Amino acid sequence: MSLPVWEMMSETKALIAMVIVQIGYAGQDILFKHVIEDGVNVRVVVAYRLIFATIFMFLLAFIFERSKRPEFTWRLLILAFLVGLFGWVT
Structure with missing residues (x-):
């Protein structure tokens, strides 16, 4: 077939x-x-890698998720801070 x-x-x-x-x-x-x-230096290579990855992911998110962005509120800012600090949110 x-x-x-x-x-x-x-x-x-x-x-x-x-x-x-x-x-x-x-x-x-x-x-x-x-x-x-x-x-x-290995630390410099890792820093550049993370910087380029961050820029690349930001651009992808900005292009493809532009219309799906939630309203930026204080609650969202605090949750993002907690996720960045601890890696989880209660």
């Missing part, structure tokens, strides 16, 4: 996404190894 191309693609989306993520991790590991071998 032959499936149309768009149905085959929808069945393999998860596999393609996993392969792309693994290629990204491999590239990141190779890049970090070269940067650390060149003499950059």
Whole structure:
């Protein structure tokens, strides 16, 4: 039984996404190894990694979640602070 191309693609989306993520991790590991071998401090590399990840995630959230943003209230600010401080909210 032959499936149309768009149905085959929808069945393999998860596999393609996993392969792309693994290629990204491999590239990141190779890049970090070269940067650390060149003499950059490990803490600096980790700081840059976290800064770039934060900027990237902020941009994705800003683009895709623009219309779904809740109203920013004091309660939301306090909950965000508690999550950042303790990692949980009661």
